Amino acid sequence: MLSTLNRNDALEFQEEKPLKLSPFLMAITKIAEEEGDFISEKVLKELEQMVTPDASLRSSMQYASLTGPGFEITDERAETIKTVITVIKGLAQAGGFISEKFGKYLGPIGTAAGVVKDIVEFFQDKKPDPVMKELGELKNQLTALSDKMSVHFNALESFMVKQEFYKNYTVAMKSMMSFMMDTTDGSKESVDLFKKIYDERRPQTLVYDMLAELELDDRNPLKLAMHGDNLQSKNTFKKWKDILEGALSQALFLEVYASGLFPEVGNYGTTKILEKIARYQQLVDQWDYHFWTNENFWPKGVEKLVNDVHDDRNLKTKDEKMEVLWKGIESIHTQFKFYAVVVPSEHIIRWYKHFEAQAIVSDRNGFTIMVYRHTGKVVRTMSWLYNYIGEHLHEERSDFMQFNNWQSVRNHFSDDNVEKIGKYTGTFVFIIAQSKSFIALKYSRFLGNKGPGVHTFDATLTTTGGFTIETFPVFKFLGY
Known part of the structure; x- marks a missing residue:
């Protein structure tokens, strides 16, 4: 049968x-x-x-x-x-x-x-x-x-x-x-x-x-x-x-x-x-x-994606741009993890890269887009970085002859100073002198307790000028 x-x-x-x-x-x-x-x-x-x-x-x-x-x-x-x-x-x-x-x-x-x-x-x-x-x-x-x-x-x-x-x-x-x-x-x-x-x-x-x-x-x-x-x-x-x-x-x-x-x-x-x-x-x-x-898609493939997002006139807001950007990043067949930021260019934005391909940062058409790829190569220990973060959560700056506190913020996060931070910590540094509510961000998730290959923290900078004292929110990013 x-x-x-x-x-x-x-x-x-x-x-x-x-x-x-x-x-x-x-x-x-x-x-x-x-x-x-x-x-x-x-x-x-x-x-x-x-x-x-x-x-x-x-x-x-x-x-x-x-x-x-x-x-x-x-x-x-x-x-x-x-x-x-x-x-x-x-x-x-x-x-x-x-x-x-x-x-x-x-x-x-x-x-x-x-x-x-x-x-x-x-x-x-x-x-x-x-x-x-x-x-x-x-x-x-x-x-x-x-x-x-x-x-x-x-x-x-x-x-x-x-x-x-x-x-x-x-x-x-x-x-x-x-x-x-x-x-x-x-x-x-x-x-x-x-x-x-x-x-x-x-x-x-x-x-x-x-x-x-x-x-x-x-x-x-x-x-x-x-x-x-x-x-x-x-x-x-x-x-x-x-x-x-x-x-x-x-x-x-x-x-x-x-x-x-x-x-x-x-x-x-x-x-x-x-x-x-x-x-x-x-x-x-x-x-x-x-x-x-392999990493043949990096950086050229992701750079093209970033440029396409910049040039798409249908994407009006930071969140719309992030949605398309992240969809492209998630489509990559890879083991690598990413962190992406989209923020209007009008804010104070600084960064430092140890080498060109460490991260992609592009400032065009009114927006700054940053994509960081985690490589797993750590220069400093995690405990050292945690101690550094704890010591720099709340910073102060005094410019008694400066009557524009925003200028004090620019002076504090000058290119030279940000470069010093990067070299001292051994990390890619990305700083925005603004709170997270002004920033669109997404990142890959690891299994377990591992993070996305970066440390981010909400810091503050208190400036003392000629007549006023003012505290500013600061978003800090250390990529290792």
Whole structure:
């Protein structure tokens, strides 16, 4: 009896409890250990989920090879096709093939192909209406999914316009998918044509070639796209990760379908494609770590973001500018933490950088924007900095011949004096002679008790002039 899956499970793509490592995965792990490679638990779990349907897939293959005259399309098999329809519909809604979503449904996919085969062999004259109705719906959902994948493939083709391989890959996959969908009409001619196309360019071969291309930096769409993105954004990384995974997973889908339709194909190609998808997951982890830890976006990428915020005439206030600025900063795929300030330029603002790229400070179009990136390189100890802050929370200045107390504030926070503070503390210094209510600020949050790589404090400066004594609020920022 062929195994079936609950349609509600398919709709929600619920995760099943992982089984023990299969012999297939144990073999991969052993090979990796012998070659000195490490396969993460995450990759093994992802691969295990894809491999677990192998038993049901094998049973469907055995069943297809043993069927003979008198075979009946049971309600159970019809329900299996409905399950596959639901899975395909969910993938179409998600925007493409996602291996982790349909991995556990490999068995039913092969079963659906087996039903097509049985219809062709035993029901040429009188096809059972209920099953043909379900196969028609399957074709509709496959068409919708194929349309979504065409968008991904078009992006891949246009981006890699100079790479003939990707053009050939996408053309081959589109063509094979179309011929595969035609088999759902239950005709022998459509099955024969699909077999011809399958034999000419097997999915396994396409996947092997694609993985070889992805190993090369100058032919890797994800890496090229990230290097072309000023901010190396999370969205760019995810977009190309999903496009490439979708292309590989579509090949897996086609291979599973072919193995269900043609018993002589067997499971070898499916197993090998799963191995390559496991390798792809390892590559994704490597790329993720690479872009997570590098700093190619700094300072030029963030400088462009700051300039764009300055030049956007639709952003009228400090808060509007901060909202757009911070959205851009949060989009960066990086481990680094940031502190950003937007303040009207009319206030007294001073800063000191030990080197140009330590922070970005830009004063244009009526606003000063500061973005500081925490590097974790501390010159002074935390206790030393805390003591310094405590000693400088409330400062005083006497200018008996000065009748403008604001000028006394400017004199106190002169460029020379701020430079001395920076050199003494070993920090990037940013000072605004105003309270926080006049400042828009945002910062990244660390886990636990760690701060955003800076010390900020609300200080005061009391000035004594010719006739008056006045106290001014001061925002002080020390970045280490």
